[in-house]
Amino acid sequence: MASAFKKGEWPTYNGDYTGKRYSGLTQITPDNVKQLRAVWVFHSRNAGTLEVTPVVVNGVMYVTASNDAYALNAEDGQILWHYSRPVSDGLIDDAAGHINRGVAVWGDRLYMETDNAHLLCLDARSGHLIWDIAYTDGNKNYGATSAPLMVKGKVIVGTSGGDDGVRGFIAAFDAQTGAEVWRRWTIPAPGEFGSSSWPGNLYLHGGGASWMPGTFDPELNTLYWGTGNAAPDYDGTGRPGDDLYTACVLGLDPDTGAIKWYFQFTPHDLYDFDGVETPVLVDRIYDGQPRKLLMEANRNGFFYILDRTNGKFLSATRFAEKLNWAKGIDPQGRPIYTDVKPTAEGTLVCPGEVGASNWYSPAYNPGTQLFYFLALDECSVNSSKPQEFEEGKEFYATGGRRDPNAKGKKRLMAFDASTHSFAWIYPQVGNAQSWGGVMTTAAGLVFFADDANSFEAVDARTGKSLWHFNTGQPQHASPMSYAVNGKQYVAIAAGDDLFTFALP
């Protein structure tokens, strides 16, 4: 897939439309990466933990915290402007978590979501507000934590609140005027395909939030967007059947929001297995044929390969060491369930409540043809009890408790789609505190947030550790790389600071 983006820029959350989190820059190599030094650190006041991936366009870096946007000189970190509004009162759960993952850009305009699901359009040169649109109906349970995606002059947004009984949707707004172009509900209304899972008005509270940016294939004119868990999370008695379109990846028409196809990873989810992990678009030889693939390391512990032209299931490979909710995946892509389910007394479920993978980014390198991601091996004790939806309250129908007797272990894994196995695995020695992601470069490096509060670089072919830098605090964000005036930089947020690195 050709990219219209300029080399050296990082113009979207994932660096491009494919979700590969791959930088074509080659100045920093396996040979010289040892010399990498922190060049500046940006501290965001009152931000909580930064989850942003910065966007860099025309030498300017845009960094967000919840309801805060900063434009920085990407060479030295100098603040060019700062837009801020107070965090909202009365929000719950993730919406109250001070989470924001970044911006979308379009010419001189910048777009961000607020904690209470407004879409803001700012002047990228000054930070002045151009327009502000509330894109939910004011239900207290909705929030927004994602970065918008700019596609064909439309800003595409999602929401969070899938654990709080919202009705999920993905919506597109005209980038110029802010007028709504389409809204694709992820839970069907009565009479629509899939509605039999949602008796009465339960469809209004079925979850399926869309809290991570999707990916886009311009040639197929298809948008790929993941949906979150069904609600209530742990009690499925009121939502019989598959609970479409929760825990899915949707292939959408970006012009109308129509569903071209869907693939459901976890039908009738009882485990909080949101399907929002990045759907990475990869063109490569697969089973002897050139194919347009979609690859995803799903939270349920399986690595999926789909044909992204039609959503057809091609393969699933188990990557979670601890996995007891399914015996495997059948040839149609449906899980073969065990009887491990949340109960009133609590059941040990593996992967646990935060999944074997989550929103922290994976990466794919076209040079090595390997897919890199961090996996968590951990279980939780999940319990369930029926619960009525109430506005302003979480809607988990009880929950998961991370297993206190078995601390989770993280592994950096390099998946090889030609053998359906792992080229290498790099076990982490920390205590699974990191929520950081992975990025890879054309020079053959993989950068990631390791589990000892360090930002680390390994050889993309072998997994050999080459460099690390102790950020002194856990990373809860994904790395990126950019170049200004011929110099390559690498950046990642850790705690409420953003660290930027370059060669001397």
Ligand SMILES: O=C(O)c1cc(C(=O)O)c2c(n1)C(=O)C(=O)c1cc(C(=O)O)[nH]c1-2
């Ligand atoms: O269903 C949802 O709407 C929703 C939203 C979010 C979010 O908006 O960040 C998270 C989750 N679920 C979730 O399940 C989860 O594990 C999670 C972790 C984080 C985070 O910021 O580290 N957010 C979320």
